[in-house]
Amino acid sequence: xxxxxxxxxxxxxxxxxxxxxxxxxxxxxxxxxxxxxxxxxxxxxxxxxxxxxxxxxxxxxxxxxxxxxxxxxxxxxxxxxxxxxxxxxxxxxxxxxxxxxxxxxxxxxxxxxxxxxxxxxxxxxxxxxxxxxxxxxxxxxxxxxxxxxxxxxxxxxxxxxxxxxxxxxxxxxxxxxxxxxxxxxxxxxxxxxxxxxxxxxxxxxxxxxxxxxxxxxxxxxxxxxxxxxxxxxxxxxxxxxxxxxxxxxxxxxxxxxxxxxxxxxxxxxxxxxxxxxxxxxxxxxxxxxxxxxxxxxxxxxxxxxxxxxxxxxxxxxxxxxxxx
Amino acid sequence: xxxxxxxxxxxxxxxxxxxxxxxxxxxxxxxxxxxxxxxxxxxxxxxxxxxxxxxxxxxxxxxxxxxxxxxxxxxxxxxxxxxxxxxxxxxxxxxxxxxxxxxxxxxxxxxxxxxxxxxxxxxxxxxxxxxxxxxxxxxxxxxxxxxxxxxxxxxxxxxxxxxxxxxxxxxxxxxxxxxxxxxxxxxxxxxxxxxxxxxxxxxxxxxxxxxxxxxxxxxxxxxxxxxxxxxxxxxxxxxxxxxxxxxxxxxxxxxxxxxxxxxxxxxxxxxxxxxxxxxxxxxxxxxxxxxxxxxxxxxxxxxxxxxxxxxxxxxxxxxxxxxxxxxxxxxx
Numbered sequence: 001x002x003x004x005x006x007x008x009x010x011x012x013x014x015x016x017x018x019x020x021x022x023x024x025x026x027x028x029x030x031x032x033x034x035x036x037x038x039x040x041x042x043x044x045x046x047x048x049x050x051x052x053x054x055x056x057x058x059x060x061x062x063x064x065x066x067x068x069x070x071x072x073x074x075x076x077x078x079x080x081x082x083x084x085x086x087x088x089x090x091x092x093x094x095x096x097x098x099x100x101x102x103x104x105x106x107x108x109x110x111x112x113x114x115x116x117x118x119x120x121x122x123x124x125x126x127x128x129x130x131x132x133x134x135x136x137x138x139x140x141x142x143x144x145x146x147x148x149x150x151x152x153x154x155x156x157x158x159x160x161x162x163x164x165x166x167x168x169x170x171x172x173x174x175x176x177x178x179x180x181x182x183x184x185x186x187x188x189x190x191x192x193x194x195x196x197x198x199x200x201x202x203x204x205x206x207x208x209x210x211x212x213x214x215x216x217x218x219x220x221x222x223x224x225x226x227x228x229x230x231x232x233x234x235x236x237x238x239x240x241x242x243x244x245x246x247x248x249x250x251x252x253x254x255x256x257x258x259x260x261x262x263x264x265x266x267x268x269x270x271x272x273x274x275x276x277x278x279x280x281x282x283x284x285x286x287x288x289x290x291x292x293x294x295x296x297x298x299x300x301x302x303x304x305x306x307x308x309x310x311x312x313x314x315x316x317x318x319x320x321x322x323x324x
Numbered sequence: 325x326x327x328x329x330x331x332x333x334x335x336x337x338x339x340x341x342x343x344x345x346x347x348x349x350x351x352x353x354x355x356x357x358x359x360x361x362x363x364x365x366x367x368x369x370x371x372x373x374x375x376x377x378x379x380x381x382x383x384x385x386x387x388x389x390x391x392x393x394x395x396x397x398x399x400x401x402x403x404x405x406x407x408x409x410x411x412x413x414x415x416x417x418x419x420x421x422x423x424x425x426x427x428x429x430x431x432x433x434x435x436x437x438x439x440x441x442x443x444x445x446x447x448x449x450x451x452x453x454x455x456x457x458x459x460x461x462x463x464x465x466x467x468x469x470x471x472x473x474x475x476x477x478x479x480x481x482x483x484x485x486x487x488x489x490x491x492x493x494x495x496x497x498x499x500x501x502x503x504x505x506x507x508x509x510x511x512x513x514x515x516x517x518x519x520x521x522x523x524x525x526x527x528x529x530x531x532x533x534x535x536x537x538x539x540x541x542x543x544x545x546x547x548x549x550x551x552x553x554x555x556x557x558x559x560x561x562x563x564x565x566x567x568x569x570x571x572x573x574x575x576x577x578x579x580x581x582x583x584x585x586x587x588x589x590x591x592x593x594x595x596x597x598x599x600x601x602x603x604x605x606x607x608x609x610x611x612x613x614x615x616x617x618x619x620x621x622x623x624x625x626x627x628x629x630x631x632x633x634x635x636x637x638x639x640x641x642x643x644x645x646x647x648x649x650x651x652x653x654x655x656x
Contacts, residue, residue: 164339164636166588166628169609170347173625176613177350255482259595262484263610278484282599285488286496296485304480311476 037316044312047305054302058119070110072117072272101294105284111294114272121273126253129191134246136196141203142230146211159197167194175265183268191256199245210234240317248310251303258299274299336633343629348389351618417619426623437604440523441589448528456539478533487526487599527596542574580639587635
C-alpha cells in the first residue's frame with residue numbers, strides 16, 4: 001500500500017481514522033448506546049434542536065409566510081424610505097409586527113420570509129449534496145478497498161486528481177460557464193463531484209483492513225458473492241465512520257453553497273438563499289446592519305450546530321469503540 | 325530518490341494538463357460565443373467572423389487547445405500580417421473585456437494577494453500553534469475546553485459574515501480602524517498595516533481554528549508515545565522532554581500541511597478580497613465571473629491549480645526530508 005505523506009496527514013486531521021488504525025477496525029458502538037450518550041450531551045442536543053428548527057422552518061415555509069403576512073418575493077414600498085435611498089423605516093432595519101425581521105433596503109422584501117425560504121434552498125442543497133457525496137464516497141471507497149489492484153489504482157488516481165484541484169475556484173469557473181437554469185441541481189452535482197474523495201479515502205482504508213478479518217473470510221468460504229460481502233459484511237461495520245464523516249461534511253456544504261451564492265454563481269435571484277442575502281447586504285452593511293446580521297446569524301448557527309454535532313458524535317463513537 | 329522525484333514531477337504534469345483540458349473543455353463547450361460578446365451591439369456577421377478568425381475560434385477544438393497549450397510555453401501570435409499581436413510565454417490570452425494580456429493582469433494583482441496570504445498565514449500559524457500548545461498542556465482543564473469551544477466557533481463562522489461584522493463593529497461603530505483603502509507600504513506603513521489587518525484576521529480565523537485542533541491532537545498523542553515516557557523516566561527535565569522529544573514529531577505534520585494551505589491561498593482569497601475590495605487575484609477572478617471574461621477565469625484557475633500542485637509536491641518532498649519514518653519506496 002502506498003500513500004503520500006500529505007494524505008496520511010489529512011487522514012489524521014479527519015479524526016485519526018488512518019488506514020490500519022487498530023481502533024478503527026474494532027467493532028463499532030451499538031446505536032442504542034450512542035443515542036443514550038448523545039442525549040446526555042447538552043451541547044449536542046441543543047445543536048440538534050437548532051438544526052431541527054431550521055428543517056421545520058424549511059418544510060413549513062409557505063405556512064409560516066402566511067402567518068407573517070408577506071411572501072419572499074413581495075415588494076413593500078411602504079416599509080422603506082425613498083428619501084433615504086430606500087433605507088427601511090423604523091428601528092433595526094424595520095423590525096416590527098409587520099415585518100418580524102425587518103425588510104430589505106431598497107425594495108422592502110420581508111427578511112423573515114426570505115430567511116424561511118432561504119432555509120429551504122440551503123438545506124436542500126446541503127443535504128442533497130451530502131447524500132450524493134456519501135453515496136459516491138462509500139461506493140467508490142468500498143470498491144477500491146475491497147477489490148484492490150487495478151480498480152483501486154484507477155479510483156485512487158481519480159481521487160488524488162480531484163483533491164489536487166483548486167476546488168472552489170474551479171466550482172466557480174464551472175458554474176459561471178454553465179447556463180443559469182436549474183442552478184440548484186447543478187450546485188449539488190458540482191459540490192459532490194469535488195467532495196466524494198474525502199469520504200471515499202477513509203472508507204477505502206477501513207475496507208482494506210476489514211476485508212482481512214475472519215468474518216469476511218468465513219463469509220467468503222460459505223460462498224457469499226462479492227456484493228454480498230461488501231454490502232452485508234463490510235458496510236454495516238463502517239456505519240459509525242460514515243455517520244461521523246457525513247455529519248462533519250454537512251457544514252462544509254452549507255458554507256460552500258452560501259459562499260458560491262455569495263459570489264454570484266450559486267442560487268439565482270430572486271430565489272433567496274442565505275449566502276446570496278448576505279452578498280446583497282454588503283453595500284448596506286454600514287447603514288443597515290440588521291440586513292446582514294439576520295442571515296449571517298442563521299447561517300453561522302447552522303454551520304456551528306452541524307460542526308459541534310459532528311464533533312460530539314465523533315467523540316461518542318470513538319469512546320464507544322474504545323469500550324467495545 | 326530520483327525515481328520518486330521523476331514520478332512526482334510526471335504526476336504533477338499530468339494533473340496540470342488535465343486541469344487545462346478540463347477548464348478548456350468546459351469553456352469551449354458550455355459558455356456563450358465570446359466573439360458575439362466582444363463585438364457588442366452594433367455587430368455584423370462579418371465582424372464576428374473577423375473576431376473569431378483573430379482569436380482562432382474558427383478552428384476545431386483540438387487545434388485551439390493545442391494553440392492554447394503551446395502558448396503557455398512558447399507564446400503565440402494573434403491575427404496575421406500587419407495587425408498581428410505577439411503574446412509572449414506564458415501566454416494566457418487576452419481579456420475579452422479590457423483586451424489586456426491575462427498574464428499581465430494576474431501579475432499586477434499578485435503582490436496584493438501575496439500580502440494578504442502571507443500575513444494571514446503568519447497570523448494563523450502563530451495563533452493556531454500557540455493556542456494548540458496551551459490547549460494540550462492544560463488538557464481537560466477549563467482553558468482547554470474554552471479554546472476547543474472557540475475553535476468550533478472559528479471553524480463555523482463564514483468569512484464574509486465575519487468580515488461584515490468586523491467591519492461594522494471596528495470601522496462603523498467603534499471607529500478603531502479607518503475605512504479600508506489601498507495605500508502602498510512605502511507611503512504610510514501604519515495605514516497599510518491597518519488596511520490589511522481585517523483581511524488577515526478574517527482569512528486566518530478558520531485556518532487558525534483547524535491548526536489549533538491539529539496541534540492539540542498531535543501534541544497530546546505524542547506525549548503518550550513510549551519514547552516520551554522513556555525520556556521522562558530517565559529524568560529529563562519537562563522542558564527538555566518537550567523541546568527534544570515531543571514538539572518535533574508533533575509539529576512536523578503542521579509544517580507540511582501548512583505548505584498546502586498556503587499554496588491554496590496564494591491563488592487568491594476570493595471572498596475575502598471581494599468583501600474588502602482588495603485588488604488581488606481573487607477579486608480579479610470574482611469580477612471576471614460577473615463579466616463572463618473567460619480567459620481571465622481560466623488564467624486564474626490554472627494559476628491556482630499550479631500553485632496547489634506545486635505546493636503539494638514541495639510538501640511531499642519536505643515531509644520525506646523532515647520525517648525519517650516516511651521513507652520513499654519502503655512503504656510497501
